[in-house]
Amino acid sequence: MADPSRRFTATVVSNAKRRVLVPLPFAPDDAWGHKPSHPVAGSVNGMGVRAVVEAIDDGWGIVLGPAWRRDCGIAPGDEVDVVLYPEGPQRDDLADDIAAALAAEPDAAAFFDGLAQFYRRAYLRWIDATKRRPDLRAERIVEVVDLLKAGIKERPR
Secondary structure, eight states: OOOOOEEEEEEOEEOTTOOEEEEESSOHHHHHOOOSOEEEEEEETTEEEEEEEEEETTEEEEEOOHHHHHHHTOOTTOEEEEEEEEOSOOGGGSOHHHHHHHHHOHHHHHHHHHSOHHHHHHHHHHHHTTTTOHHHHHHHHHHHHHHHHTTOSSOOO
16 A cells, blocks of 8 residues: 555534534545554644544544544534544554464454554564564464454453
8 A cells, every 4th residue: 555645625514413523535445445443543634633434424534522623623614634544553564474364364354454553553562572583473473363363452461
């Protein structure tokens, strides 16, 4: 994936539940591949934002929380410039051995893709801590794939 970021202009809206949203002009699965959820980071009018893409009405969007809007001065009806990209390490960023192990286990890969960046990075740090022990690295990759297949977000201590 060359540049996963998406840049667009949108009008901030409010829905029936009085939540304030930025509608996306694209489907996240089309832009970033199918995942159970799409945690994203980026900016709205130059102000940093982190969110999870949600289904809204007949499309997709991100929610802007009240504290974030208060600090940034954005309200429904405002036109905003948006830059969004997938948050955290993506499968294209992984070392070849980890990527191959996930490719061989689609259920584990799908679960990994849906994890928040904190959990993905924790698993990857634990594997990368074995740089001088390739045998232990292979064992840890197998263990991580098994945990992901079981739907476990983080490694038991």
